[in-house]
Amino acid sequence: MTPASLPAVRLLGIPVHLVTPEETLQRMEAFVEDGRPHHVVTVNPEFIMAARCNAEFHRVLNAAHLALPDGIGVVWACRLMGYPLRQRVTGVDTVQAVARLAARRGWSLFLLGAAPGVAEQAAEVLRQANPGLCIAGTYAGSPAPAEEDHIVGMIRAASPHFLFVAYGAPQQDLWIARNLARLGVPVAMGVGGTFDFLAGRARRAPAWMQRAGLEWLYRLIQEPRRWRRMLALPRFALCVLWEHGIRRRNR
Ligand code: UDP
Numbered sequence: 001m002t003p004a005s006l007p008a009v010r011l012l013g014i015p016v017h018l019v020t021p022e023e024t025l026q027r028m029e030a031f032v033e034d035g036r037p038h039h040v041v042t043v044n045p046e047f048i049m050a051a052r053c054n055a056e057f058h059r060v061l062n063a064a065h066l067a068l069p070d071g072i073g074v075v076w077a078c079r080l081m082g083y084p085l086r087q088r089v090t091g092v093d094t095v096q097a098v099a100r101l102a103a104r105r106g107w108s109l110f111l112l113g114a115a116p117g118v119a120e121q122a123a124e125v126l127r128q129a130n131p132g133l134c135i136a137g138t139y140a141g142s143p144a145p146a147e148e149d150h151i152v153g154m155i156r157a158a159s160p161h162f163l164f165v166a167y168g169a170p171q172q173d174l175w176i177a178r179n180l181a182r183l184g185v186p187v188a189m190g191v192g193g194t195f196d197f198l199a200g201r202a203r204r205a206p207a208w209m210q211r212a213g214l215e216w217l218y219r220l221i222q223e224p225r226r227w228r229r230m231l232a233l234p235r236f237a238l239c240v241l242w243e244h245g246i247r248r249r250n251r
Contacts, residue, residue, distance in 0.1 A: 006018075006019065006023075006027065006066070007019075007084075008067070009078065009081070009083045011043075011048055011074065011077050011078070011081075011240065012048050012052065012236075012239055012240065012243065013051075013052075013058070013062075014043060014047065014048045014051055014058070014061050014062070014067070015043075015061070015062060015064075015067050016043050016067050016068075016069050016074055016078070016085075017066055017067050017068065017069070018069070018078070018083060018084060018085045019066075019068065019069070019089060020086070020087065020089070021087075021089050021093060021094070021097060024066070024068060024089050024094055024097075025094075025097050025098070025101055027066055028040075028094075028098055028101065028162075028187060029101060029105070031065070031066075031186050031187045032105075032107060032161050032162075032186045032187060034186065035186055036186065037180045037181060037183065037184075037185060037186060037187075037188065038065040038066065038186060038187050038188070039060075039063070039064045039065055039066075039173070039176050039177060039180055039188055039189070040064065040065065040066045040067075040068065040094075040187060040188070040189035040190075041060075041061055041064040041066070041067050041068065041173055041189070041190055042068045042070035042089075042090065042091040042094070042189070042190065042191070042192065043061065043067045043068065043069060043070055043071070043074060044070045044071025044073065044074060045071055045073035045074065045077075045232050045233050045236035045237075046071075046169065046229060046230075046232040046233075046236075047061065047169055047170070048074075048232075048236060049232040049235055049236050049239075050169065050170055050232070051170075054170060056170075056174060057169075057170040057173065057174065060170075060173050060174060060176075060177040061173070063177065064173075068089040068090075068091075068094065069085055069088055069089055070088055070089060070090050070091060071088065071216075072088060072213035072214075072215065072216065073216075073233055073236055073237065074088070075087065075088055075213070076213075076237075077236070077237075077240045080240060080241075080244055081240075081244060081247075091189070091190075091191040091192055091194045092191070092193075092194045092197045092198065092204065094189070094191075095126075095164055095189075095191055095194050095198070096126070096129070096198075098162055099126040099129065099130050099133055100129075100130055102130075102133060102134070102161065102162060103130035103131070103132050103133040103134075106134070107134070107161035107162065108134035108135065108136040108158075108159075108160045108161055108162070109123075109126070109133070109134070109135055109136060109160055109161070109162045109163075109164065110135075110136045110137045110138070110139075110155055110158055110160035110162070110163045110164070110185070111123050111135070111137075111138045111139075111164050111166070111195060112138075112139055112140075112141065112151065112155070112163060112164065112165045112166065112167075113140065113141070113143075113164075113165050113166030113167045113172065113191075113195065114140060114166045114193075114195040114196060114199075115140060115201075116140040117140070118140070118166075118195045118196060118199045118201060119138035119139065119140060119166070119195050120138045121195075121198075121199035121200070121201075122138075122194070122195040122198035122199045123135040123138050125198045125199065125200075126198065136158040136159065136160035137154065137155070137158040137160065139151065139154060142167070143167040143171040143172065143174075143175045148175075148178070148179065152179050152182055152183060155183055155184075155185065156182070156183065156184050159184060159185075160185055161185065161186055161187065162185070162186075162187045162188075162189070163176075163183065163185045163187065163188040163189070164189055164191045164194065164195075165188065165189070165190050165191065166190075166191050166192060166193070166194060166195045166196075167190070168192060168193075169190060169192060172190035172191070172192070173190040176188045176189075176190060202222065202223075203222060204218075205217075205218030205219070206218075216230065216233065
């Protein structure tokens with residue numbers, strides 16, 4: 001499969017690839033074999049709404065090599081528009097699948113971001129689940145520009161195949177876009193709260209809630225301070241319904 005052959009759609013101007021978890025992994029494998037730098041983003045309604053008032057984030061999301069359909073809101077919007085997307089592809093599931101792939105292929109991971117100690121804990125969990133997995137490095141650091149050269153130097157020296165960055169959106173993806181060309185890694189991906197989940201600092205919703213598309217509700221109950229950010233969800237739904245209505249009228 002060539003990059004051009006991946007089906008993509010646009011939700012409110014932001015591209016989303018209509019991929020399954022299996023296709024995502026095939027693409028990751030192809031990116032490493034290709035060797036050139038690739039940026040993977042996990043698009044959810046918060047990303048899309050943030051990009052509407054952040055031109056740089058909008059540009060970065062449009063330039064990403066792979067835009068995973070994260071967030072049940074993205075799946076809902078695709079279905080409403082009649083796009084063939086069956087399921088979400090989440091950051092945490094993708095990181096775990098990439099760790100399995102990396103262990104099998106002898107490839108290495110670098111975990112950047114989250115609170116001090118969390119990336120190390122997450123790395124240990126991945127290592128235990130995947131004996132032989134090579135973790136090229138872990139570092140908390142911060143997305144502050146003053147730290148950038150130091151962090152880039154550290155990653156270049158470690159020379160991983162996959163770099164996962166957990167600075168939250170949009171900082172993590174802006175950080176990757178600013179540094180991708182000089183990092184020397186084939187795949188860099190923003191992963192949000194993934195290390196917190198892997199390290200057990202945050203709990204994922206039970207499987208039935210994930211299946212019912214209620215993971216966002218579970219996260220809101222666990223972290224009520226997220227309520228303001230989550231207002232993006234109803235705003236996103238209204239914008240999508242509006243765009244859908246306009247399209248139908250123009251048909
Ligand atoms: N984070 C960080 N430095 C920052 C901002 C955030 O290390 O300056 C980390 C934070 O500790 C968390 C991760 O970024 O581990 C993602 O946070 P959030 O829950 O906001 O991400 P989401 O999953 O909602 O994208």
